[in-house]
Amino acid sequence: MAITTVAELIRTARNRLSQKEFAQKLGVKQSSVSRYESGKVNPSVNVIEHSMRLVHSESAEFLPTADELAVKVKTGLAKKDQGRLRLALIRLIEVLSNDRAEDRAVTPTSRQNGS
Template sequence: MRQVHFLGGKIVAFDSVEELIRAARNGRSQKEFADLLEVDQSMVSKYERGKASPPISVINRCMRLVHTAEGESAPSAEQLAERVRVTLADPELGPVRSALSRLVDAVASENAQARSSGAAPQ
């Protein structure tokens, strides 16, 4: 399934989680990237080859790395909401809005679970 992401004002599409992982690694060694993700280097290799499915926390971290250039701060919730409102206003993008809604629900659920367990939200 093709995953669509916004990067620097452009739409970037990934056909797989493996592509997202490789894009987030962005030239780093697997060891360096593993340290950044707080996983073993062997797991990065497995994620990239599709031999293991990364947990949502790793996917979230990779999405942040892909979407936030070094030194660039994340947009505020209001800025993001406005970009979504403008970008997804086209009636033909209903399926994208539905997918985004499910993604937001999943992130909210994970953050609520993390808070209730005393862990920091990812």
């Protein structure tokens, strides 16, 4: 099952625990877990990260390898109606590549000199 919403992530991470038990694990109130699962409230980044770790640890054997994931992405982007998504991903890759190149251009010596 693919998790497509934060509410689904929380429900999946709870994995047979009561909302109260899961809330104690997260350090939040039971009513907060209920609101997360109903989609009424978005949890904090910490709650999302903790939930992702729980889901990942329980389903690690079902996760695709990097190569399998790359094939899925390439296949999905090859579809005709994915032109806008392709362009957005290309722009994102270019921005990330430029940022990475700029980071490499700043040497430890130039950082010390305030450059």
